[in-house]
Amino acid sequence: MGELKALREAVIKGDIAAAAAETKSALDGGQKPQQILNDGLISAMDEVGERFAKGLIFVPQMLRSAKTMKECVDLLQPYFKEGDVTSKGTVLIGTVKGDLHDIGKNLVSMMLEGAGFKIVDLGVDVSPETFVQKTREVKPDIVGMSALLSTTMPSMPKTIEALQDAGLRDAIKIIIGGAPVTERYAVEIRADAYASDAGSAVTKAKELIGIS
């Protein structure tokens, strides 16, 4: 684990070139990819998350660290064997039908990815039918829905209903967010969680699948 210190530091600093070099040298040195992932990359991102929560760093720094981690994970990918657990879980995410805004949703995706989740991003204006179809295909642990407008918010309960009708609701956790969304609304429409920003989306996602 000692050798991974430089890798962790590079991820925390967001130095992509240095982190990639450290990843390669750890692989060359015979370290297991799983160990590089857990003790190097994910552990670094946990530290980044803590620093952010304390107000020591800002969002662009955190996103740069997430990007650095992603580059390193790509380097590890060929070394993983089938059956290796390489992510904390899969999140299917999209902006709901009628809504074309994606900045918030993209931010949440980046943060979840940085925290070790696998993301399947459906984009914007995603219909309930598409959510259902993709849930069937991808079998995610969590489905995330975003809306910026109060006028498009009703697409959220419609999507939940469609997932229910398709018999998929019990196999997934649903998390929602966006400017007009509230905790109360999440309860009303029977989502499993509400997150007020990208940082808390990560915390809530971890809680939903029982890791924290």
Next chain:
Amino acid sequence: MNPKDTPTFQPRLKVLSREQALAIHQTSLRILEKIGFKMEHPGALTMLADAGCSVSDGDWVKMPPKLVEDALSSAPKRIDLHDQRGNLTMPLADGNYFYGTGSDTTFTVDLETGERRRTRLQDTANFARLVDGLENMSFAMSMSNPEDAPVDDIYIYAFAELIKNTNKPVVFIADSGRDIAKIYQIACAVAGGESNFQKKPFILNYSEAISPLRFPQNVMERLIFCAEKKIPVCFPSGSNAGGGAPVTLAGAMALGIAENLVGLAIHQMAGKGSPFLFGPNVSVLDMRHTIVSYGAPEWSLTQAALADMRDELYGLPVWAFAGASDSKVMDAQAGAESMFSIITAMLSRCNLIHDGGYLEYGNTSSLEMVTMNNELVAMSRSFVQGITIDEANLAFDAIERVAKEPGALFLMDDHTFEHFMQAQFLPQLLDRSRYDAWQEAGAMDMYRRCNAETKRVLAEHQVEPKPDSVLEEIDRILHGR
């Protein structure tokens, strides 16, 4: 020596040189010509192609600078916004500035309980009535995304509520070509017919593209509708620095202006000479909390820069914001941020200034904030009007009288009696009372004084009601009968 009357210099803020303004403008043109934009409205796409734009990948458009120049030369340099009785109350031109409220907030601070709760139609009514009763609030917006209105018709209901509760001009939101047509029907009913309305428009539509460079179908439907019906419109994309736009203010402005110029070009093709209020909203995305800030000094700076670009290049009246805050309650932060944007918007002579009364980065509205802003606008105006230099104001004779006569006081002199109301800002809510009197009156802070004043205005101010025939027509339009 007899001092000659001298024109009064009125303090004014300038933040860009002509060279800087040109550099931003040229970058905007380059964005449109070299990068292009996504136009999702088929009609607008055809208009652009016919006018000489290149179209690729179905809806990706590149626009030559010539189209921008044509649009800038055909758009009117002055927009006359009237009140609902046909009086010209908001001539948007030159150095005129007008303050008002903002649009869709999800929450409001309850006037009675002080709690933050979801907004309702009654809130739209209260904000409109408050604006109607406050001297320095010139126009009303919904201030609410009412949870008790049917969601498909939410903007029609909000508009009807505004019309019933104020006679001042109204800035409104719509979703698409469908609801804006109904809103327009209501406006024509108030004016007594379409031709009356078009002679003296009293509404202005707020529509926005999505930064970066995306123009959705429903947004363009509204813009084209307004162009055809001569409804004044603004088209601020949210090119907020670090969010929809680059983190640097120059780049965010160049992008936002480029998006505005696309809107203007299509608008002028659809209705040559129709009124278009210029300007993007360029605030910042907060780098810690990822909210779009309503208290950021950067937004005040970019709109002052936009006013300079108006003066140097465009000549079109500009859209702006002021009197808002990121604070969750009406506290010292809210007062500081509100005043910062109010005075700088006035000093840079922004023309139509909205969003007054927002808390929590535009998520919550506050009646008390609007009441406070009414006073802050008066305070700012007393500063921006400058110092009048003429014989009466130099007061040589008064000085002579008081100096020479034993026991004389300026306070007792006729000159004071005749001039004090013009010479001084006389606050009503900003407290200058002596300590004991303040304590006896309940030791109220600014928030509580604004709360009491708001309740007084809402209880006492009578909005001149619309004729029954108009109210019936509104009901008919609302319920589709």
